[in-house]
Amino acid sequence: MYYVEISGLSKRYGTTTVFEDIQLGLKKGEFVTLLGPSGCGKSTLLRCLAGLTEADQGQIRVDGQDITHLAPQKRGIGMVFQHYALFPNMTVAENIAFGLKMLKCPAEEMARRVAEVIRQVELSNKEHHYPHELSGGQRQRVALARALVVEPRILLLDEPLSALDARIRRSLREEIRDIQSRLGLTTVFVTHDQEEALTLSDRIFVMNQGRIVQEGSAETIYTQPATEFVARFMGSYNLLAPTEAKQLLGLDLKGHLAIRPESIQLSEPGRSYPAHFAPVAAIIRQHQLLGNIIRYHVEAQGTTLLIDHLNRSADDLLPTGTQIAVLIDRQQMREVH
Amino acid sequence: MRADRYHHLVVTLLILLLALPIVATLLYSLTQRWEASILPEGFTLAWYWQLWQDARFLTAFGHSLLVCVGTLLLSTVIIIPAAFVVFYRFPWLDRWMNIIILLPFAMPPVVASVGLLQVFAGGPLPLVGTPWILVGCYFTIALPFMYRALANSLLALNVRDLMDAAYLLGASTPRAFLSVILPNLRKGLMASLFLSFSFLLGEFVFANLLVGSRYETLQVYLYNMHNASGHFTSAVVMSYFLFTLVLTWFATRLGRQD
Numbered sequence: 001m002y003y004v005e006i007s008g009l010s011k012r013y014g015t016t017t018v019f020e021d022i023q024l025g026l027k028k029g030e031f032v033t034l035l036g037p038s039g040c041g042k043s044t045l046l047r048c049l050a051g052l053t054e055a056d057q058g059q060i061r062v063d064g065q066d067i068t069h070l071a072p073q074k075r076g077i078g079m080v081f082q083h084y085a086l087f088p089n090m091t092v093a094e095n096i097a098f099g100l101k102m103l104k105c106p107a108e109e110m111a112r113r114v115a116e117v118i119r120q121v122e123l124s125n126k127e128h129h130y131p132h133e134l135s136g137g138q139r140q141r142v143a144l145a146r147a148l149v150v151e152p153r154i155l156l157l158d159e160p161l162s163a164l165d166a167r168i169r170r171s172l173r174e175e176i177r178d179i180q181s182r183l184g185l186t187t188v189f190v191t192h193d194q195e196e197a198l199t200l201s202d203r204i205f206v207m208n209q210g211r212i213v214q215e216g217s218a219e220t221i222y223t224q225p226a227t228e229f230v231a232r233f234m235g236s237y238n239l240l241a242p243t244e245a246k247q248l249l250g251l252d253l254k255g256h257l258a259i260r261p262e263s264i265q266l267s268e269p270g271r272s273y274p275a276h277f278a279p280v281a282a283i284i285r286q287h288q289l290l291g292n293i294i295r296y297h298v299e300a301q302g303t304t305l306l307i308d309h310l311n312r313s314a315d316d317l318l319p320t321g322t323q324i325a326v327l328i329d330r331q332q333m334r335e336v337h
Numbered sequence: 338m339r340a341d342r343y344h345h346l347v348v349t350l351l352i353l354l355l356a357l358p359i360v361a362t363l364l365y366s367l368t369q370r371w372e373a374s375i376l377p378e379g380f381t382l383a384w385y386w387q388l389w390q391d392a393r394f395l396t397a398f399g400h401s402l403l404v405c406v407g408t409l410l411l412s413t414v415i416i417i418p419a420a421f422v423v424f425y426r427f428p429w430l431d432r433w434m435n436i437i438i439l440l441p442f443a444m445p446p447v448v449a450s451v452g453l454l455q456v457f458a459g460g461p462l463p464l465v466g467t468p469w470i471l472v473g474c475y476f477t478i479a480l481p482f483m484y485r486a487l488a489n490s491l492l493a494l495n496v497r498d499l500m501d502a503a504y505l506l507g508a509s510t511p512r513a514f515l516s517v518i519l520p521n522l523r524k525g526l527m528a529s530l531f532l533s534f535s536f537l538l539g540e541f542v543f544a545n546l547l548v549g550s551r552y553e554t555l556q557v558y559l560y561n562m563h564n565a566s567g568h569f570t571s572a573v574v575m576s577y578f579l580f581t582l583v584l585t586w587f588a589t590r591l592g593r594q595d
Contacts, residue, residue, distance in 0.1 A: 052501050072504040079505050085498035089520040098516075102507030150506065 003028035003186055004049075004154060009058030011044055018044045019210035022058065026154075029184040031177065035197040035221075036207035037233065042190045045207075046156050049188065051075050062153060073102075078147030079156040082163055084139045086131040092142050093118070093127040099150040117149045120179060137168040144176065148183070155180070157189045161196060173200060194234050198222060206230050223260070228336045231258040236295070236306050238264070239336075244303045249278055249328065255337040261295065261308040263332035266318070267325040277327040284322045298326060359578065366571035384572035394573070397558035404468050404544075404554060405537045408475040409530055412483050415476075417526070420487040421518060425496045431488065438484050441477035446542035449474075453547060466551040474543050479533040486529030490522045531588030535581045 002025030009022040019041035026032050034042040047053040049060060051072035060068045067075050086095050093114055100110045118124055121141040131139055140160055147155060157176070161169045177200050180187050191197055197204050198218040206214045206221060206229075214226040225231035231239055240248065240257040251257065267279065282300035289295075294317065296307045307326060309316075318324065366384055368377035388394055423430045441449070453474065457464040464470035496518060503513035541556040549557060559573050 047501075050501075050505060052504065072501075073507045073509070075505075077505060079502070081498050081502060083495060083498060085495065085502040087499065087502075087517050088494070089517070098503070098508075099506035102512075146502075146506070 002026055003030075003063055004188075005059075005061040006045075006049070007059050007061075009045070009048060009055050009060065011041070011048060011053065011055050017210050019207070022212060024205060024212065024215075026186055026188070028186055031180055031187045031189065031200060031202045033189045033191060033197040033201040033204045034207055035191055035194060035204050035233075037192055040207040041210040042207050043158055046079075046158055046188060046190050049154070050077050050079050050156055076153040077156060078150060078152030078154070079158065080140065080143045080147050080160045082159040084131070084136075084143045084163075086139055086142055086146075088131055091128050091130055092123060092134070095131070095142055096146045096149050099146060103150065113149055117145045120148070121145045121175075135168075136164045137172055140164065140172060141175075144179070148179070148185075153186065155185050155187045157187065159190055159192070162191070162193070169196075176200070206233065208233075223332075224334060225258055225336055228256050228258070231256070231334075231336050236261055238305050240303065247301055248280055248303055249330075249333075253335050255335045258334045258336045259305075259328060260332060261306040263329040264305060264307045265327045265329070266296070266307065266309055267327055273327055276330045278330055279325045279327050282324055282326045284318050284320055284324060286320055287317070298324070300326065362571045362578075363575055366568055366575045368568065371568075384566070384568045385576070388569065388572045388576065393553070394558060397553045397555050400468065400552055401538055401555040404471045404475065405534050407468070407472045408479055408537060409533060411472060412476055412479045412533070413526070413530070416480065416483045417487060417519070417522065420484055420491060421496070421514065424488070424491040425500060434484060434488075438481040442481065447546070450543060450546040457547075466548055468548065468552050470547050471544060471552075471554075474547065475537050475540065478537060478540065479529075482533045482536070483526075483529045486525040486532075487522055490525035491518075494518065494521055527588060531584055534584060538577070538581065 004024075004026035006022055006024040009024075010020045011018040022045060034045060036042050044053055048055045051067070051070060055068065058068070059066060062075070087098065090098065096114050096117060097110055100113060105113070114127075118127060121144055123138065123141055123145065126134065126138065126142075131142065134142065140163075143160070160176070161173055164172065173196060179185075189197075189200060198221075201218055204214075204216065204218055204221045205212050208229050214221060214230050216224075221230065222234055225234055225237070228239060231237040238259040238261060240259070242253045242255070242257075245251045245253050245257040249257075265273075265277070267273070273279075280300045282298040282305065285297045285299050285304070287294055287296045289311070290308075292311050294309045294311045296309060296318070298305050298307060305326065364377065365371060367380050367382070369379040369381045369383070371377040420434075423434055453470065454465055456462075457470055464473070499517050500510075500513050503517045504510075508516065539556060541560065544554045544557050545560060548554070550561065553561070555573075555577060559570065559577075562570055562573065
């Protein structure tokens with residue numbers, strides 16, 4: 001029995017289907033991510049959950065209660081928007097207190113709860129600032145505090161980090177996760193960034209063209225992509241066409257062969273490898289330094305493969321044009337359709 | 338440096354050119370006689386004294402204020418909700434609104450007046466000669482100023498997200514509009530109100546053709562007094578000008594406050 005249950009949910013605009021027959025379940029306290037490219041319907045799905053957009057078909061239940069047609073005011077759902085949506089005419093404290101005011105919370109309790117949540121998001125001393133006086137990261141913390149202070153049943157995060165720069169994004173991401181797990185808050189996070197999804201989520205729902213194409217833990221989604229789309233979307237998978245797979249590894253496949261760049265190794269002289277590693281002769285075409293990883297682009301029988309190699313020492317770097325045997329781990333390969 | 342001096346010179350000349358008629362009118366309104374000599378013969382405040390004691394002038398000024406304030410109240414009540422609905426619910430309508438608000442300007446006031454006279458001279462709504470026809474007519478003049486100013490404020494606001502955020506925090510539509518949207522429109526609204534006010538206070542064609550002396554406004558009064566002393570009419574013009582100046586200054590100050 002799930003805490004949040006979405007069943008058979010569909011939404012169309014005219015003849016365009018935004019999403020169709022969505023089945024989704026969330027456990028209480030779970031951090032779930034809807035991951036997909038822009039236009040896949042994930043934000044509209046989130047809006048339907050919030051009650052800001054009416055679904056055409058299907059049902060949404062929270063804690064056993066049917067909320068499909070309930071007004072957003074009555075759902076007990078908090079939401080953080082991509083562009084903050086802070087009220088520009090109100091100070092930080094007034095923004096945060098707005099929801100409590102609507103609940104007719106007594107003044108003393110309101111002040112206490114606002115102060116507490118401001119401390120939680122580390123914005124003390126900023127209570128009397130207006131949103132335009134804050135940085136992007138601070139604004140998004142205010143938005144988070146404003147959503148949290150009313151103690152919602154579910155927290156929805158609609159690409160809350162995408163308007164921020166990389167450094168702030170990383171630190172805020174950790175903070176969000178930290179607060180979420182401390183409060184045990186059921187959370188739905190929408191993003192198109194697979195790294196965010198992988199680092200934050202208990203479970204990920206990958207969406208494409210209005211459908212959920214795969215569901216699972218971050219580990220499952222990353223290592224066992226169910227379709228070619230998921231493999232392509234999750235990162236720099238090597239995707240070999242059936243002919244390439246046949247030529248390189250002698251495999252007869254109908255779909256593409258997905259191989260993660262880190263499951264191919266560069267052979268080291270004098271070292272023996274288990275039988276499930278298939279050796280293939282290759283030549284190094286170029287490399288990219290990604291910090292702790294060196295990404296080699298190698299060519300093997302006309303097929304380009306990406307190989308991620310741990311960057312142990314600058315001496316290990318193989319120059320372009322080096323002939324080398326690469327070892328593909330057969331246990332880590334996956335056929336996808 | 339030379340370019341700098343040149344720029345200063347151009348700006349100074351421009352200011353002088355713009356100020357010249359105003360200064361001349363001001364001087365003329367403050368002199369006893371200035372007809373046969375190069376320099377005026379004696380200064381006086383008598384014209385202003387006479388003007389501000391003239392009951393007819395005060396009535397005309399009051400009429401103008403009433404018509405203008407009435408128009409702006411009507412405009413505010415109609416245009417703010419209209420602009421909000423356009424931007425919140427039907428953003429595609431903005432394109433059409435931009436055409437509609439310019440329509441009154443496509444027709445010269447004299448031509449429009451002829452049409453209005455025919456429609457409202459008798460029949461079920463005999464409004465000609467009453468201030469009501471001016472209020473309706475001036476509404477169409479204020480519409481583009483106000484709609485555009487409000488549209489710009491609304492565009493900068495991201496209305497949909499703000500309303501959605503307010504809904505999720507428990508606010509009803511009227512509550513969300515009043516506490517979240519309206520306060521942010523103040524600047525744009527004030528600026529457009531004062532701009533429209535200055536414009537409407539100076540309107541003559543509609544006032545003269547549709548109402549005339551039956552409900553004399555400031556501009557019609559000025560026109561009717563054209564046979565009076567030039568010093569006296571200069572005092573009328575300067576009083577009107579100073580009034581508008583103070584209003585504009587006030588509007589700028591309001592606009593600057595955050």
